[in-house]
Amino acid sequence: MTFTQPFTEQTNLPAPVPDLVVSGQGGHWRVERITDHLAQLQGTTAGQARGRTLNTVFRQTLPDLGELARDVASAGEAVEDVRVRMATPGGETHLMATIYPGGLTEDYKGQQVFFSFRALVPGEDRAPYQFHGIVGISSAVSEVIRKVKLYAESDASAVITGETGTGKELVARALHLESDRRSGPYVVMNCAAIAEELMESELFGHEKGAFTGALRTHRGRFERAHGGSLFLDEIGDMPLHTQSKLLRVLEERRIERVGGEQEQEIDVRVLCATNVALERAVSEGRFRADLYHRIAILRIQIPPLRERIEDIPFLVDHFLEMFNRKYGRVIHRLTPEALQVLQAYLWPGNIRELRNVLERVYVETRADVIGARAFRDWIEERQSFAPGSWDLDAGVERRRNQPAVLTPWTAGRGTRSLPAGGGRVFDAELVPTGGESGMNFTRRRTQSAELDEEEIRHAYQAANGNLAAAARLLGVHRATLYRYMRRLGLRREDLT
Numbered sequence: 024m025t026f027t028q029p030f031t032e033q034t035n036l037p038a039p040v041p042d043l044v045v046s047g048q049g050g051h052w053r054v055e056r057i058t059d060h061l062a063q064l065q066g067t068t069a070g071q072a073r074g075r076t077l078n079t080v081f082r083q084t085l086p087d088l089g090e091l092a093r094d095v096a097s098a099g100e101a102v103e104d105v106r107v108r109m110a111t112p113g114g115e116t117h118l119m120a121t122i123y124p125g126g127l128t129e130d131y132k133g134q135q136v137f138f139s140f141r142a143l144v145p146g147e148d149r150a151p152y153q154f155h156g157i158v159g160i161s162s163a164v165s166e167v168i169r170k171v172k173l174y175a176e177s178d179a180s181a182v183i184t185g186e187t188g189t190g191k192e193l194v195a196r197a198l199h200l201e202s203d204r205r206s207g208p209y210v211v212m213n214c215a216a217i218a219e220e221l222m223e224s225e226l227f228g229h230e231k232g233a234f235t236g237a238l239r240t241h242r243g244r245f246e247r248a249h250g251g252s253l254f255l256d257e258i259g260d261m262p263l264h265t266q267s268k269l270l271r272v273l274e275e276r277r278i279e280r281v282g283g284e285q286e287q288e289i290d291v292r293v294l295c296a297t298n299v300a301l302e303r304a305v306s307e308g309r310f311r312a313d314l315y316h317r318i319a320i321l322r323i324q325i326p327p328l329r330e331r332i333e334d335i336p337f338l339v340d341h342f343l344e345m346f347n348r349k350y351g352r353v354i355h356r357l358t359p360e361a362l363q364v365l366q367a368y369l370w371p372g373n374i375r376e377l378r379n380v381l382e383r384v385y386v387e388t389r390a391d392v393i394g395a396r397a398f399r400d401w402i403e404e405r406q407s408f409a410p411g412s413w414d415l416d417a418g419v420e421r422r423r424n425q426p427a428v429l430t431p432w433t434a435g436r437g438t439r440s441l442p443a444g445g446g447r448v449f450d451a452e453l454v455p456t457g458g459e460s461g462m463n464f465t466r467r468r469t470q471s472a473e474l475d476e477e478e479i480r481h482a483y484q485a486a487n488g489n490l491a492a493a494a495r496l497l498g499v500h501r502a503t504l505y506r507y508m509r510r511l512g513l514r515r516e517d518l519t
């Protein structure tokens with residue numbers, strides 16, 4: 024299928040010919056032109072779509088088309104081959120987009136942005152992204168990579184947010200390696216791992232005798248990162264007085280060692296990561312608002328692994344290759360059943376946890392394929408240590424028509440109460456049915472784990488109409504609550 028169809032009305036557009044032209048200012052985009060083909064994909068016609076706001080024509084895309092338009096308009100440069108997941112009236116479709124800036128609108132008040140889309144070519148739909156060690160197939164990973172490429176050209180500070188183990192440091196390193204600073208040093212400092220009283224000397228260095236125990240002159244991380252990038256991990260844990268000093272350094276581009284009398288110029292790009300919401304820390308007075316605005320000029324959000332379980336098979340292959348090199352053996356793959364077990368887990372520790380579990384199972388396995396049974400001990404530990412880590416729906420939903428693979432050793436344990444922030448213990452009762460070495464299981468939902476309309480309504484009202492809060496009250500992930508609502512045909516209006 025060729026997606027792009029030339030516009031008849033306009034002949035002098037740069038190649039490739041756009042399927043969509045939007046114009047706007049201040050982040051509000053309207054559809055100027057659209058091909059019939061693309062409009063039909065959204066259940067409308069080109070005539071009806073023209074003049075409407077972008078997000079009423081394209082209700083749900085990942086990445087968001089408006090955000091792509093904004094990035095391209097402000098950078099003034101085209102971005103090629105962005106994989107876009109697009110909700111359509113009949114389901115969803117994946118397309119490759121090229122987006123390029125189109126200059127000012129006729130009234131000089133706004134900007135135009137062009138999109139051209141193409142269908143994925145065979146092979147492209149299954150080839151994972153591999154970018155400075157970042158592996159994945161999901162639109163979320165594609166979006167992260169797109170932002171890294173875009174932000175690598177800037178020298179502004181960036182904040183990378185995401186739960187623990189989602190790959191924030193990997194992304195920071197990729198930002199450094201993609202930037203003009205790649206041949207300079209890349210220095211890391213974890214703010215949570217350094218005692219408060221040592222933090223300033225770690226960052227800015229100290230002179231000999233500056234304080235008791237300062238036996239030698241010490242170069243700080245800023246000095247060591249001169250000409251390169253400094254990655255400040257867990258910036259949310261930085262004490263307030265150090266935040267003030269950091270802000271001054273970022274503004275003046277000069278540092279002074281603790282106990283020193285001379286300032287020196289530094290040329291460092293600061294990249295930060297946090298797994299706490301900095302906005303909340305600002306509103307609670309734990310993080311300086313001015314520093315927040317200074318460092319959060321560019322932001323990259325990495326979604327948790329449970330929201331992109333399609334990445335799991337590719338991450339598994341990536342880690343198996345890594346362990347094959349490390350241990351000098353060859354394990355080819357996981358069985359589909361083993362993959363299903365991994366995809367049903369909520370991964371509170373995200374990709375780090377996945378890598379660690381795989382390494383343990385790798386070391387314990389003598390065969391060249393790893394089956395579901397190999398994960399038995401780990402699952403048992405997880406069940407007792409962190410109940411609430413399994414959302415069997417998450418793994419099951421994308422593989423409708425296949426039996427869910429669960430584990431016999433967890434069967435019939437029922438629902439327990441939750442740790443803070445956790446989900447339910449089991450969303451299902453686990454029933455062995457034979458299969459791979461007796462390891463195939465069908466899923467049977469337990470009474471207590473099933474959410475019904477009344478329970479959802481109750482939680483929704485108790486949470487004052489906030490679905491995320493209602494999900495927390497119910498002890499399920501927000502995505503799980505949405506799934507239940509869809510399944511029960513419930514809309515928000517039905518819950519009031």
Ligand SMILES: Nc1ncnc2c1ncn2[C@@H]1O[C@H](COP(=O)(O)OP(=O)(O)OP(=O)(O)O)[C@@H](O)[C@H]1O
Nearest residue numbers: 156157158186187188189190191192193298374375
């Ligand atoms: N997309 C990915 N592809 C391959 N490996 C990944 C990916 N994301 C993370 N990893 C690996 O997972 C592990 C954890 O990643 P990383 O240390 O970057 O996470 P983090 O978000 O910085 O964690 P924390 O918040 O705990 O510091 C690393 O071994 C990293 O290489």
